Amino acid sequence: MQVPAQPHIVLIHGLYMRPLVMRPMARWFEEQGYTTSSFGYRTTSEPLALNIEQLGAHLNAISATEIHLVCHSLGGLLARAYLESTGKNHPVTKVVTIGTPHQGAAIAQWMQINKLGVLLGQSLSKGLIDQRSDWGLDVPLGSIAGDGGVGFLPLIAQNSEPSDGTVAVRETHLEGETDHIVLPYSHTQLIMVTEVYQQALNFIQNGRFTR
Numbered sequence: 001m002q003v004p005a006q007p008h009i010v011l012i013h014g015l016y017m018r019p020l021v022m023r024p025m026a027r028w029f030e031e032q033g034y035t036t037s038s039f040g041y042r043t044t045s046e047p048l049a050l051n052i053e054q055l056g057a058h059l060n061a062i063s064a065t066e067i068h069l070v071c072h073s074l075g076g077l078l079a080r081a082y083l084e085s086t087g088k089n090h091p092v093t094k095v096v097t098i099g100t101p102h103q104g105a106a107i108a109q110w111m112q113i114n115k116l117g118v119l120l121g122q123s124l125s126k127g128l129i130d131q132r133s134d135w136g137l138d139v140p141l142g143s144i145a146g147d148g149g150v151g152f153l154p155l156i157a158q159n160s161e162p163s164d165g166t167v168a169v170r171e172t173h174l175e176g177e178t179d180h181i182v183l184p185y186s187h188t189q190l191i192m193v194t195e196v197y198q199q200a201l202n203f204i205q206n207g208r209f210t211r
Contacts, residue, residue, distance in 0.1 A: 007093075008064035009204070011038045012055075014073025014099070014191075015123055021191060025070070028197045035064065043074055044121030051126070052082045059091050066093040068204050072191050073167065076100025076143075077127035083137050090139075094207070096200040098144045099190045101167045102174040104130045110156050135176030142179045142203035144196060145172035148186035164190060181209040 009029050011022040019038035026036040039058050041051045055078065059067060069092055071079045076097030083090060101108075108128035111117055117124060135141050151165020162169040166187035173180060181199060183190070190196050202210045 005064040006033065006035045007066040007068065007204075008035045008037070008062050009068045009070055010059065010062070011036060012069060012071040012075030012079060013038070013040070013043075014071075014075050015043045015120075015128075017043070017072070022072070025191060025197055028194065029070075029201070032201060037062065039075075041078065042122075043126075044119075044123050047122050048078070048081055048126050051078055052085050055079075055082045056086070056090075062091070067091045068093055069095045070098070070200050070204075071095065071100060072098045073100055073187065074123055074126060074128065076102070080135075080137070081126065083139060088138055092139050094140045094142070094204055096142045096144065096203050097172070098196060098200070099146055099164050099167050099172065099187050100143065101128065101171040102132060102143065103171040104128060104132070105167055105171060107153050107156065107166055133175045135174050137176075140178040140203075140207055141174065141176070142181075142200070142207075142209060143172050143174060143177050144190065144199060144209075145169045145180065145182045146185040146187060146190045147182050148184055148189060150186040150189075178207060179203060179209050181211070 019040040022038045069079045105128050146164030147162040153163050164187040199209050
């Protein structure tokens with residue numbers, strides 16, 4: 001008798017990062033009984049279309065009863081672009097984004113205005129300066145934000161709105177999201193803290209975060 005494949009979680013890293021940074025999270029999910037893989041992509045030097053194609057190939061190679069995406073920062077924008085490009089022809093069951101600027105990132109806009117956009121490269125085309133307000137997809141979305149406020153954003157912002165230091169809490173909201181939660185961590189801490197992993201798992205298993 002063939003044993004069904006386990007549910008699988010694909011981890012997608014953020015700007016300037018590599019798959020290795022998601023390894024602590026992956027290890028934790030594996031301890032909870034999930035198989036995992038990390039999708040790596042060049043955040044600034046490759047165009048969005050190529051990243052979408054590569055992500056599709058990665059997902060299509062997975063044999064699992066369910067495939068969930070857990071994405072940090074820019075990785076969430078890539079996941080959204082992939083799903084929008086496929087219509088309903090995809091294997092994804094749920095998506096969790098962590099510190100993802102769904103409304104565009106003020107810090108990216110500031111860099112572009114101050115002639116530092118070259119440092120962002122192709123990431124700009126992946127949604128960092130978009131002003132989007134809707135999810136509009138057939139996949140449940142859980143968005144996790146941080147309000148630790150340790151980072152560059154508080155130094156350039158004209159107000160003291162809550163943020164994780166890189167992405168404002170406001171920027172992580174998206175009309176059509178299934179659930180949203182704010183946790184007391186900075187942008188980088190969000191991928192290092194067990195509480196975040198547990199909340200992502202709560203959403204994967206129950207379709208809601210736990211308060």
